[in-house]
Amino acid sequence: xxxxxSVTGLSxxxxxxxxxxxxxxxxxxxxxxxxxxxxxxxxxxxxxMINGLETIxxxxxxxxxxxxGAHTDWRQVRAQIGMVFQSYELFNHLxxxxxxTLAPIRVQKKKRxxxxxxxxxxxxxxxxxxxxxxxxxxxxxxxxxxxxxARALAMQPRIMLFDExxxxxxxxxxQEVCHTLLELAETRMTMIVVTHxxxxxxxxxDELIFLDEGRIVERGHPDDFFAAPQTExxxxxLKRFEFHKGxxx
Amino acid sequence: MSPSAIDPTAISALGGLDVLLDANNLQRLAEGLxxxxxxxxxxxxxxxxxxxxxxxxxxxxxxIVQVPYRLFLETVRIVPQIVWxxxxxxxxxKLFGWSWSGETSGILVFGxxxxxxxxxxxxxxxxxxxxxxTQSAQALGLSRMQIYRHVLVPQALRRLIxxxxxxxxxxxxxTPLLVLITVVEVxxxxxxxxxxxxxxxxxxxxxIYGFIFFIYFAICYPxxxxxxxxxxRWNVGG
Amino acid sequence: xxxxxxxxxGACKVFSLDYANMLESAPLFARAALTTLxxxxxxxxxxxxxxxxxxxxxYLRIPLAGRPVxxxxxxxxxxPLLVQLFLLHFxxxxxxxxCSVAALAFLGGGYMAEALRGGLEAVxxxxxxxxxxxxxxxxxxxxxxxxxxxxxxxVPALGANVIFxxxxxxxxxxVAVTDIVAVAxxxxxxxxxxxxxxxxxxxxxxxxxxxxxxxxxxxERRVKHVAFGN
Numbered sequence: 122x123x124x125x126x127s128v129t130g131l132s133x134x135x136x137x138x139x140x141x142x143x144x145x146x147x148x149x150x151x152x153x154x155x156x157x158x159x160x161x162x163x164x165x166x167x168x169x170m171i172n173g174l175e176t177i178x179x180x181x182x183x184x185x186x187x188x189x190g191a192h193t194d195w196r197q198v199r200a201q202i203g204m205v206f207q208s209y210e211l212f213n214h215l216x217x218x219x220x221x222t223l224a225p226i227r228v229q230k231k232k233r234x235x236x237x238x239x240x241x242x243x244x245x246x247x248x249x250x251x252x253x254x255x256x257x258x259x260x261x262x263x264x265x266x267x268x269x270x271a272r273a274l275a276m277q278p279r280i281m282l283f284d285e286x287x288x289x290x291x292x293x294x295x296q297e298v299c300h301t302l303l304e305l306a307e308t309r310m311t312m313i314v315v316t317h318x319x320x321x322x323x324x325x326x327d328e329l330i331f332l333d334e335g336r337i338v339e340r341g342h343p344d345d346f347f348a349a350p351q352t353e354x355x356x357x358x359l360k361r362f363e364f365h366k367g368x369x370x
Numbered sequence: 371m372s373p374s375a376i377d378p379t380a381i382s383a384l385g386g387l388d389v390l391l392d393a394n395n396l397q398r399l400a401e402g403l404x405x406x407x408x409x410x411x412x413x414x415x416x417x418x419x420x421x422x423x424x425x426x427x428x429x430x431x432x433x434i435v436q437v438p439y440r441l442f443l444e445t446v447r448i449v450p451q452i453v454w455x456x457x458x459x460x461x462x463x464k465l466f467g468w469s470w471s472g473e474t475s476g477i478l479v480f481g482x483x484x485x486x487x488x489x490x491x492x493x494x495x496x497x498x499x500x501x502x503x504t505q506s507a508q509a510l511g512l513s514r515m516q517i518y519r520h521v522l523v524p525q526a527l528r529r530l531i532x533x534x535x536x537x538x539x540x541x542x543x544x545t546p547l548l549v550l551i552t553v554v555e556v557x558x559x560x561x562x563x564x565x566x567x568x569x570x571x572x573x574x575x576x577x578i579y580g581f582i583f584f585i586y587f588a589i590c591y592p593x594x595x596x597x598x599x600x601x602x603r604w605n606v607g608g
Numbered sequence: 609x610x611x612x613x614x615x616x617x618g619a620c621k622v623f624s625l626d627y628a629n630m631l632e633s634a635p636l637f638a639r640a641a642l643t644t645l646x647x648x649x650x651x652x653x654x655x656x657x658x659x660x661x662x663x664x665x666x667y668l669r670i671p672l673a674g675r676p677v678x679x680x681x682x683x684x685x686x687x688p689l690l691v692q693l694f695l696l697h698f699x700x701x702x703x704x705x706x707c708s709v710a711a712l713a714f715l716g717g718g719y720m721a722e723a724l725r726g727g728l729e730a731v732x733x734x735x736x737x738x739x740x741x742x743x744x745x746x747x748x749x750x751x752x753x754x755x756x757x758x759x760x761x762x763v764p765a766l767g768a769n770v771i772f773x774x775x776x777x778x779x780x781x782x783v784a785v786t787d788i789v790a791v792a793x794x795x796x797x798x799x800x801x802x803x804x805x806x807x808x809x810x811x812x813x814x815x816x817x818x819x820x821x822x823x824x825x826x827x828e829r830r831v832k833h834v835a836f837g838n
Contacts, residue, residue, distance in 0.1 A: 172741050200743030210738035214756045223752060224742035269738075276743060448821070449813045450778035452789055456796075457806055464802035539686065546690035547779065550793075557694065564698070576699035583691050590686035 125150045125311060126171070126280060130180035133166055133335075140166045142335040144180070148280070151309040155316060155326035155343065159358060163335040164315040168282045171313075172204045185279070200228055203273030204282040207289055209265040211257040211272075217244065218253045221272045229276070236275070243271040247301050263294030267301055274305075281305070281312040288317055299325075319362055323347050331355050386573030390581055395563050399578075402559030403585060409476045409555070410542045416481030417541065418534070421488020428493045439489070446486040452547055454479045459551040472553035476545070484541050488534060495529040496522070528604040535597035539590045546586075556582055630804045633795060637812045640791045644816070647705070647785070648777040651712025652770055658713060659720025664750075666721070667728040677721070684718030690779050697783040708780040712773060719769045727762030728754065763831045767824035774817060788812050 126148040133141040141163045148154055156164050169175045171182060173195035182189040184198060212220050221240035225231040231239075244253055247267040257265055266286055273281060283302065287295040299321045302314065306325050316322050322329060323343040331339040331346065331354075339346060339355045350356045389395060428439045446454070458479050463469040470478070499522055507517045549557045560578040567574040662681060665673040684692075692711045696702045702710065731754050739749040759766075781790035788809060795805035 169737075174737050174741065195740075196743050196745055199741050202741075204738075204741040206734065206738055206741075208732075208734060210732070210734050212735065212739075212753055212757070214760060224744060227748050227752065228743040272742065448817060449810060450775040450789075452778045453806075453809055453813055456789075456792065456809065460796050460802050461806045543686075543688040546688045549690070550779075550782065557691065560694075576695070579691065579695040579699045583687055583695050586687045586691055587683060591682055594682075594686055 123150050124148070125185055127183045128167075128171075128180070129183075131167070131170065131177065131182065132179040133163070133170060133175060134178055140335050141170075144332075144335075144337055146330060146337070146340070148311065148313065150279075150311050153306050153310075153312050153314065153325055153327045154330065155314045155322040155328070156330045156332060157316065157319070157322050157358075158332035162332045164332055165284050167332075168204065168284050168313065168315055171282060172199055172202055196228070200224075200276055201278050202280045202282060203276055203278035205266070205269050205273050205284065205286050207285045209257075209262070209269045211265055211268055213257050215256075216253070217249065217255050217257070217260070217268050220257070220268060221275045224272070225275050240271070240275055243274050244268070246304075247271050248297075261294060262290045263297045266290065266294075266298045270298075270301060270305070279311060281310055283312065283314045283316070285315050285317060287321075319347070319359070331358070333358070386567075386571045386577045389563065389567060389571055389574040390577050398559050398563065399556060399581070402554060402556035405473065405553065406545045406548070406555040409473055409480065409548060409553070410545050412477045413480035413484050413541050414538050416477070417484025417488045417537070420481075420485040422492055424485060425489035425492025426496075428489055429496055443486050443490060446483050451479060451483055451544055452550060454483065455547055455551055472548060472551040475551060476548045476553060480541055480544055483544075484537060487537050487540075491530060491533045491537065495526045495533070498529070499525055532597045532601040532604070535593060535600070539593045539597075542590055542593075543586065556585065625807070626801065626804055629801055630808055633791070633801075633804070633808055636791050637788060637808050640786055640788045641812050641816055643785060644777055644780075644787045647708045647712060647780060647787070648774050650709045651777065652716060652773050654709065654713035655716025655720045655769075655773065656766075658717030659722075659724050662717065662721035663724035663728055666725050681718040681721050684715050685722070689715045689776050690782060693779065693783050704780075704783045704785045707783055708777075708785050712777060715776065716769065716773045719772070720766065723762045723765035723769055724758065726765060727758035727760075730761040731757045760831050764828050767828055770824060771817070771821060774820065778813075788816075 124147050127146070129145045131141055131144040132139070144163075144167060146154070156167065158164050166175055170177055171184075171189075173189065173193065177190055184202070187193070187198075189198060212223065215223065218237060218240055221243060222233065222236040225236040225239065226233060241250070241253060244250055247270055249264060249267055249271070252260060252264060252268070257268070260268065269286075286302075287298050290298060295318065299318065302312075302321075303325055306312065314322070314325055323346075326343040329341060329343040329346050330337055331350075331352075333354050339350065339352050341351075346355070347359070350359060424439070424442075427435060430436075455475060459470070459472060459475040503521055503525065504517060507521045512520065545555065546557050548555045549561075554562075560582055564574045564578055662677045664670075665677050689711055692714060693707065696711050697704060697707045735753055735757070736749055739753040740746075744752070778787070778789050780787050781793065784790075792805045792809040795801045795808075
């Protein structure tokens with residue numbers, strides 16, 4: 122296995138507020154890293170920094186042998202790192218197919234025919250073969266999110282970043298999207314998954330990072346983490362997801 | 371640089387500035403402006419009064435109301451206002467012998483046009499209130515009168531007031547048309563002053579019309595600003 | 609206010625139109641309508657270009673551009689076209705036709721800028737990030753993602769501006785352009801063909817404006833189908 126992404130001593134502040142503090146980790150090819158933590162712990166900021174959507178205040182990100190920063194050709198990096206957002210951000214004026222083919226045609230200069238064949242294949246893979254001609258407004262939230270995944274995959278990225286992609290979906294749709302991701306993990310796609318769904322985090326991850334107040338508090342195999350969290354903070358965090366009859370007083 | 375390189379028109383342009391410094395001219399321009407403002411104010415008052423009444427009537431969905439209302443609105447809007455000014459000023463005199471002054475014709479035309487626009491603003495601001503506002507007020511146990519007084523009217527006004535202030539500036543910006551039907555308003559006065567200076571100060575036109583340009587701006591800009599300020603304060607879009 | 613006058617004679621005059629005369633004036637009006645159309649087409653096209661440029665400068669927050677652009681928008685929107693024309697033609701000695709087009713473009717540019725800026729602001733900024741994250745350049749993002757969506761949002765406002773500017777073109781006769789209004793005015797003041805001239809004036813404007821109004825309404829309805837909402 123070879124290292125594709127490594128983050129060392131990364132930090133980020135918004136004004137006075139320190140969002141990320143001394144974050145370091147490595148991502149091997151074909152590995153799935155899940156990141157969990159309370160809202161506002163810096164998970165999303167971390168992903169956005171890897172995709173050049175936030176500037177780097179301190180520390181370094183290395184991707185495929187190059188150091189990322191202000192002088193990086195982000196277009197070329199982003200073409201290799203796909204990202205999916207919580208709010209889908211489909212292009213509402215384009216059909217599902219055109220949403221998926223836009224970047225391959227404009228960025229990779231693929232022929233339309235070729236791009237459309239690729240897109241049709243990807244849409245079939247995420248279970249939306251029949252929605253190729255539909256417009257975003259005609260889709261459910263879960264379907265939109267699967268289109269967004271296909272759109273990012275169409276660039277044939279080396280890494281995929283998922284930023285709480287099930288957070289605005291109801292449980293049923295969230296299920297669909299989780300399954301799409303699990304299938305993607307089966308194909309040994311390299312990915313970083315930020316999520317609120319603990320069961321899913323455990324199922325999909327090869328490695329797990331628990332972030333709290335901008336710092337990595339715990340890391341390890343998901344099974345170990347959920348079976349026996351080592352730190353008090355992690356235990357407290359996981360307890361929030363448990364409810365008992367006695368909680369109602 | 372040789373003295374001959376200096377543009378002679380530039381000198382005369384600056385030289386024309388004294389047209390504006392002449393107290394007599396300024397007073398005449400002010401008198402013209404007063405006529406402009408009189409027509410604008412009268413039209414705005416007519417538009418407010420009639421527009422609110424007609425707009426409220428137009429809330430009824432009945433055909434007997436909607437058909438004449440739509441007809442009125444579209445008729446007023448479809449042709450430029452100058453066409454209406456000509457019809458009232460020249461046409462009515464010729465057809466029926468009603469020879470009204472340019473000022474009266476202007477007030478009538480701008481007033482009726484303003485009425486149509488105002489009515490539409492009133493109708494739109496009330497009918498665009500979402501139905502669930504009434505329903506949730508009913509659910510709280512408010513009476514019909516209370517719903518109007520505390521829920522619907524305040525919200526409608528928040529949409530209506532900025533829009534009608536905006537309409538007022540549109541009416542003000544229409545008043546220069548009066549110059550075409552012989553009214554001696556600010557532009558006409560400007561023209562007269564320029565004509566007397568045609569030979570002595572050719573640059574007078576630049577200063578006089580530039581001055582009138584900024585008078586209009588000085589009147590309309592603060593009014594537009596207040597409309598936008600209210601809109602932002604009340605957080606109503608568009 | 610109403611002077612006493614016999615309504616019978618008035619009604620009589622309505623029906624005693626000189627149709628031959630109206631027919632005779634038709635070519636004059638046709639030529640004048642063409643002039644009006646030429647000025648408005650050129651003026652509106654330039655207004656759109658100016659508006660787009662201003663809207664982009666504001667939307668992209670180009671340094672130093674904000675203040676002058678906003679000042680221009682306020683100046684153009686808060687002064688009457690007629691006064692702009694007077695200043696350009698008599699004050700700055702610009703020829704009648706270029707002056708008419710320039711004044712219309714100056715006025716319209718401010719209105720178009722506001723309409724387009726509204727459209728641009730209505731597109732979520734997160735759409736920029738999602739386009740960038742796919743590897744699109746800033747320019748591609750603007751052209752293929754932001755602008756099309758902004759235009760869809762702005763269509764009603766743009767349409768209203770087009771009709772507004774077409775109607776505003778009716779004042780260019782003050783700088784001696786022979787437009788529809790100028791022809792009517794000549795017929796009234798030189799030949800006293802008041803009623804005939806006014807009827808022709810209304811007819812010509814209806815023929816000019818009705819199809820355009822209907823076309824714009826149709827476009828608005830079609831665009832509404834491309835609804836938004838995530």
